[in-house]
Amino acid sequence: MAPAHRQFTFDAIGVIRSPFKEKFGIPRQSGLMDTAEAVLELLPPYDREEAVRGLDGFSHLWITFVFHGVRQGDWSPTVRPPRLGGNQRLGVFATRSTHRPNPIGLSLVEIAGIRREQGRLLLDVRGADLMDGTPVLDIKPYLPYADARPDARAGFAAAAPDAQMPVVFGPEAEAVCTARAADLPQLRRFIEQMLRLDPRPAYQAASEGRVYGTAIFDLDVRWTVADGAVQVLTISPAA
Template sequence: MSFTLEPIGVVQSCFSGKFGIPRQSGLASAARAVLEFYPPFDQAEAFSGLEECSHLWVEFIFHQFKVGEFRPRVRPPRLGGNRSIGVFATRAPNRPNRLGLSVVRLDQVEVRQGKARLHISGHDLLDGTPIIDIKPYVPYADALPQSHNSIAPAPPTLIPVRFSQPALEQCQNESARLGQALQPLIEQLLAQDPRPQYQQPDPERRYAMTLFDLDVAWHYWLEGESHGVEVCSVRRQTSDVRRLTSDV
């Protein structure tokens, strides 16, 4: 048996590159996106009642993951990238059908001329991600306080984030241009320490991620046994910033 899945819409996201995206949804509340739907799935009546829900399940396709030979074991970033476990024990994108599932906050059901689109936040979705389906989050059934996962028992430990004065000014200017609050978004993303965990923090190394049409560049600082991030610049994309990309 085989099945064909038809995307019902697409994600318009602040995340224009894979590196730096939260490894789970809900970890960056300032991350906002819009779910746009294709006809005939954009009819407002199909979303009637959804405004009574605070959160949604979004089913999607990992569209930028290259399909290859099935790999039964993967190396999750959560485990430092140096321990392999079964793919079905992870949320890695290299799955047999590249299907993803995320819980997001529903901020608004926007209806114009009989067509609907959804404003969401707290997401982990790359710009252009195909949407397969959405479903309401049902707290009494979906929130299971007795559940456990010893592989990922707690949220990531957060590290301090600071801005250089030029970066702070650039961030404020670009926030005004884009109509988006960039500083809290950048702080929430970098506090999760997006570098590959097998790499040691190196003050001499520069990292960058893309948000909207921006390159956000930073380096690490070390103080004794602790470390943190300093944002160096927030600029419109150029080719002279060497990006670090992630395989997962």
């Protein structure tokens, strides 16, 4: 083949509905939050029941998606992985950074259910690291005999990130979790799982005291890091 540029155009086959309303706070890989439930809505003309027949035989699913909100063309040959403290540059192809030539992401999720609701074909998935509104290009079943290589050597990211940061809820935040227990029973645990991973940009990890905001569900969560713990200050309706 001649090394001429070749372009390929794809249609979104689906869209993600997720509690993560912005990028900030989303775990950097899938599978790190068991409370992260999302819905993959298949879009017409791909929303046909025959197209997912047999998928319920699989426990896990690959989602190939487009990084939401990352402008194409914004790639960089090197990036600073958060796992390396943000002060070491690696090639973009040696990371899963969003700033890649083609902003294509890959996420491994658990299949929790397949259903039709109000005419829409919906896949419930668990463990997704996907923002609300993420366009989906493809879904494929996970084949453990081909995809599982537990002994693969993994450079700078050999193990899952330590999730050791304690998360402390202030009285106002605690009260909101209690008040929403009926419609968002997992809210407290969701926030805890999200924040214990310390989503702060690596280069800011040392700066305690700054207040961050993260949008999840219909809420805006305000939090800070003090005394080596994440302090959840307030949980209020999103603006």
